[in-house]
Amino acid sequence: LIHPLTENAIKYGMQTSSLPLKISVSAKVRNDRLLIEVCNSGKWIDPQEHNNTNSTGTGLQNVQLRLQNAFPSSHSFEIEKNENNVCIKIEIEKKLNKHE
Numbered sequence: 001l002i003h004p005l006t007e008n009a010i011k012y013g014m015q016t017s018s019l020p021l022k023i024s025v026s027a028k029v030r031n032d033r034l035l036i037e038v039c040n041s042g043k044w045i046d047p048q049e050h051n052n053t054n055s056t057g058t059g060l061q062n063v064q065l066r067l068q069n070a071f072p073s074s075h076s077f078e079i080e081k082n083e084n085n086v087c088i089k090i091e092i093e094k095k096l097n098k099h100e
Contacts, residue, residue: 001066002027002036004059005088009040013086017042022085032094039087044079060088067092 006025013021022041027034060079067075067090074093080086 001063001090002038004063005038008059009038009086012045013040013042015042016045034092036090037087039085041085044081044086
């Protein structure tokens with residue numbers, strides 16, 4: 001999950017950020033939830049408005065599909081678009097075993 005998010009952060013951040021590009025990746029567990037965040041400096045590029053032949057436009061969509069398949073009702077996926085950065089935030093809830 002982290003690889004395509006980081007790849008997108010670099011690829012699109014380089015197009016909209018002043019240099020040096022800033023990337024942050026974090027993962028932590030809080031209250032039985034895994035929190036993953038990948039942020040980059042720069043601005044959000046709307047996929048419908050972005051006309052780049054080097055892009056398949058499926059990176060974030062593939063991550064969302066993977067989350068849906070692996071954690072159908074116990075995850076969240078959020079895109080946070082700010083003035084100077086873009087963050088993708090994922091939360092995955094711990095699944096309890098029948099014996100817990």
